[in-house]
Amino acid sequence: MADNGDEDSQYKIKEGDYVVLKRGDIYKAMQIQPRKKVIFEKQWFFLDNAVDHLYSTTFEIMSGGTLQPKKPKDTASSNDAKEAGTDNRNIVDDGKSQKLTRDDIETFKEQGLKDQEIIQQLIENSTTFRDKTEYAQAKYIKKKKKKYENTVTILKPSCRILAMMYHGREPGKICHLRYDTLAQMLTLANIHAGSKVLVFDTCAGLVLGAVMERMGGYGSVIQMYPGGGPVRAGVESFGFPAHFHDMLHEFPICHVNPLLAGTLDTTAKDPNADEKQSNKATEEEQNQPKAEQQGSPEERSMETNAGDDAGQEQEKKEKEKRKEAKAQEKKVKLEEKRKKLAAAAALLESRNADGLVIASRFHPCPVLMGLLKFLSPSRPFVVYSQYKEPLIECYTKLREHGGTVNLRLTDTWLRHYQVLPNRTHPVLLMSGGGGYLLSGTTVAMDRPKPAGSQRVEEPAPKRLKLTDTEG
Amino acid sequence: MSFVEYSDFIQDGDVAIVYLSHDSMMPVKVQQGAQTQTRYGVIRHSTDLIGQRYGSKVTCSKGGWVQVLHPTPELWTVSLPHRTQILYTTDIATITMMLELKPGSVVCESGTGSGSLSHAILRTIAPTGHLHTVEFHQQRAEKVAMEFKEHRVDHLVTVRNQDVCKDGFGVTGVADAVFLDIPRPWDAVKHAKAAMKKQGGRVCSFSPCIEQVQRTCEFLADQGFEEINTLEILLRVHDIRTVSLALPDFGPDPSAQTPPDANEEAPPPTSAPNHTSVTLKTTTPPREIPGHTGYLTFATKPRT
Numbered sequence: 001m002a003d004n005g006d007e008d009s010q011y012k013i014k015e016g017d018y019v020v021l022k023r024g025d026i027y028k029a030m031q032i033q034p035r036k037k038v039i040f041e042k043q044w045f046f047l048d049n050a051v052d053h054l055y056s057t058t059f060e061i062m063s064g065g066t067l068q069p070k071k072p073k074d075t076a077s078s079n080d081a082k083e084a085g086t087d088n089r090n091i092v093d094d095g096k097s098q099k100l101t102r103d104d105i106e107t108f109k110e111q112g113l114k115d116q117e118i119i120q121q122l123i124e125n126s127t128t129f130r131d132k133t134e135y136a137q138a139k140y141i142k143k144k145k146k147k148y149e150n151t152v153t154i155l156k157p158s159c160r161i162l163a164m165m166y167h168g169r170e171p172g173k174i175c176h177l178r179y180d181t182l183a184q185m186l187t188l189a190n191i192h193a194g195s196k197v198l199v200f201d202t203c204a205g206l207v208l209g210a211v212m213e214r215m216g217g218y219g220s221v222i223q224m225y226p227g228g229g230p231v232r233a234g235v236e237s238f239g240f241p242a243h244f245h246d247m248l249h250e251f252p253i254c255h256v257n258p259l260l261a262g263t264l265d266t267t268a269k270d271p272n273a274d275e276k277q278s279n280k281a282t283e284e285e286q287n288q289p290k291a292e293q294q295g296s297p298e299e300r301s302m303e304t305n306a307g308d309d310a311g312q313e314q315e316k317k318e319k320e321k322r323k324e325a326k327a328q329e330k331k332v333k334l335e336e337k338r339k340k341l342a343a344a345a346a347l348l349e350s351r352n353a354d355g356l357v358i359a360s361r362f363h364p365c366p367v368l369m370g371l372l373k374f375l376s377p378s379r380p381f382v383v384y385s386q387y388k389e390p391l392i393e394c395y396t397k398l399r400e401h402g403g404t405v406n407l408r409l410t411d412t413w414l415r416h417y418q419v420l421p422n423r424t425h426p427v428l429l430m431s432g433g434g435g436y437l438l439s440g441t442t443v444a445m446d447r448p449k450p451a452g453s454q455r456v457e458e459p460a461p462k463r464l465k466l467t468d469t470e471g
Numbered sequence: 472m473s474f475v476e477y478s479d480f481i482q483d484g485d486v487a488i489v490y491l492s493h494d495s496m497m498p499v500k501v502q503q504g505a506q507t508q509t510r511y512g513v514i515r516h517s518t519d520l521i522g523q524r525y526g527s528k529v530t531c532s533k534g535g536w537v538q539v540l541h542p543t544p545e546l547w548t549v550s551l552p553h554r555t556q557i558l559y560t561t562d563i564a565t566i567t568m569m570l571e572l573k574p575g576s577v578v579c580e581s582g583t584g585s586g587s588l589s590h591a592i593l594r595t596i597a598p599t600g601h602l603h604t605v606e607f608h609q610q611r612a613e614k615v616a617m618e619f620k621e622h623r624v625d626h627l628v629t630v631r632n633q634d635v636c637k638d639g640f641g642v643t644g645v646a647d648a649v650f651l652d653i654p655r656p657w658d659a660v661k662h663a664k665a666a667m668k669k670q671g672g673r674v675c676s677f678s679p680c681i682e683q684v685q686r687t688c689e690f691l692a693d694q695g696f697e698e699i700n701t702l703e704i705l706l707r708v709h710d711i712r713t714v715s716l717a718l719p720d721f722g723p724d725p726s727a728q729t730p731p732d733a734n735e736e737a738p739p740p741t742s743a744p745n746h747t748s749v750t751l752k753t754t755t756p757p758r759e760i761p762g763h764t765g766y767l768t769f770a771t772k773p774r775t
Binding site: 442 | 525526540564594681707753754773
């Protein structure tokens with residue numbers, strides 16, 4: 001296998017890249033920006049030095065917040081087994097076993113001692129370390145290492161890493177969707193390249209990003225969004241190449257009923273829709289769903305310019321000019337938005353989507369019943385809810401309505417293990433629950449038929465009139 | 472029809488999934504002139520299947536009906552002919568995410584077994600990825616290769632009939648991910664490493680026994696693998712039921728507050744039949760569930 005330098009370029013950290021910082025089990029998503037102070041795990045530093053290094057490199061945080069690639073030697077443990085006790089009968093918790101004080105340790109840190117050296121000091125000044133069993137010693141070192149470590153690993157983002165990051169850091173933002181539950185959703189919905197998938201996601205865009213990753217830029221994803229604009233902070237964190245965004249469409253759910261009724265007019269301007277579109281535009285540009293700054297980036301940059309007191313008059317004219325240009329730009333933008341809406345509407349109108357994924361803080365029932373109409377027969381769908389009861393309601397509705405088979409309400413139980421020689425056991429803490437899923441497959445709706453041809457197992461749908469002419 | 476691309480209509484030569492009930496599905500090779508027996512009667516391929524839309528209802532000769540579904544790896548997993556113990560969707564979903572599979576990934580797998588996981592991998596890595604799958608049992612290797620062809624995914628996969636512990640995967644430095652489901656996974660750790668890209672990748676080993684896990688983890692660590700993590704995942708199904716719970720009768724309660732006018736007209740309501748029970752929708756667990764499939768050990772191969 002011939003390897004050359006060029007092959008590595010895609011593995012190199014570049015300015016502007018979206019990356020994930022990692023230390024132990026802690027992750028944080030970031031963008032590499034020049035001279036930007038980053039705070040991670042109570043330490044601040046700059047990512048500038050990471051540029052041009054390879055992904056998955058571990059860096060040491062030096063004084064002044066600069067990063068330096070860690071030499072592989074450092075990771076080798078310097079603590080060879082020396083002396084060890086047989087059990088803990090002689091160990092008393094009197095709080096006196098450690099001779100070093102907090103101040104001593106702070107002084108070590110100021111002197112620039114490495115984590116390894118600090119731990120060595122701690123061990124040497126511990127009166128009980130030698131009496132601990134070999135296993136307890138290993139545990140002690142591991143614990144201290146975690147505390148005094150000053151390294152950070154920079155990773156390329158992936159669905160696995162981001163799902164674990166969100167679940168660990170901000171579960172509230174993703175409706176407590178556990179990573180393995182997300183994994184089930186992607187598989188149960190048969191997400192793959194080349195299909196047309198509807199996504200309704202109020203989980204910061206994590207689910208949407210995961211779906212896009214699995215589609216690899218092939219096919220189309222239509223994000224059905226509630227309210228003013230789609231939330232996509234999570235999608236940004238994936239750092240997808242530009243062409244991935246070509247497959248992403250968006251459609252506001254407030255237009256679903258008009259679309260189904262055939263009254264959605266995407267040619268003329270609907271002032272109400274325009275307003276919403278422009279809100280969306282600003283929100284998108286900020287990349288932060290929570291940032292509630294009014295005005296477009298142009299406006300903000302104008303404000304900073306206005307701070308200069310030189311040439312006020314000139315400034316005023318400029319301002320007006322820019323206002324005009326901005327109005328024009330806005331017009332163009334709105335036109336673009338309208339075109340995009342029309343394109344998304346066209347994708348939906350054919351009602352032949354290949355998959356539906358719902359994960360939101362909304363009641364799943366109306367969302368599911370509203371969006372299922374866009375699927376072809378024999379296509380999978382999956383609905384996530386943090387709670388079981390709304391999914392029971394969905395199930396009941398679907399059974400009444402007909403048009404689906406293979407319905408299943410599930411959740412997954414996930415347990416991690418500590419695997420060490422003679423010390424293998426489940427990890428003491430485990431997640432109590434990762435949310436619930438209702439999954440199923442669409443089938444062609446029944447035409448009204450004389451009763452009696454139905455099997456008992458599948459009760460006759462009660463609302464037979466809801467066929468494909470519904471709306 | 473293909474396992475990596477949907478189509479709308481059933482065609483001659485397709486593999487369709489006949490859905491009888493949620494725990495009974497069967498794959499059918501659609502052939503002009505052929506017939507398939509089901510418990511609801513005969514399905515005639517030429518008239519009942521070919522040209523029909525996937526997802527339509529097909530009325531069988533005895534008057535019962537079934538649904539005909541487009542194949543997916545998940546439907547295949549619950550309907551495929553077992554030649555070995557197979558991996559199920561819950562584990563497969565976890566493996567797919569934790570191995571970071573996506574379109575374009577190059578994956579090595581051993582053993583192929585009945586191909587349950589293989590189909591799910593192929594679905595995810597299409598249209599630009601490739602699966603190198605190694606199976607030491609000759610008939611199984613041949614059979615699965617034939618299935619890949621029938622499912623129109625053979626352009627994405629290479630099946631090798633060899634022993635992975637002795638001969639490896641037959642490729643070096645190409646894989647983004649390796650999956651091991653073999654009795655002695657530790658013997659294949661070196662081969663897994665050799666098969667992987669120098670830039671690194673992810674590996675997974677599936678083992679039912681903890682002793683296998685123990686040993687595999689030691690070998691992985693020795694070979695320089697990082698982020699070694701073992702987990703276990705189980706599916707919990709919630710069957711939705713309408714249940715009726717009887718209310719106990721404690722006799723008339725004189726201290727109970729009742730509206731003064733209703734007091735005279737209505738006799739003690741506790742004896743009225745429509746108040747003796749409450750009906751509600753709830754879920755129950757199945758009486759028995761698979762409580763263990765296997766431990767999943769994941770690790771990252773660093774750049775070498």
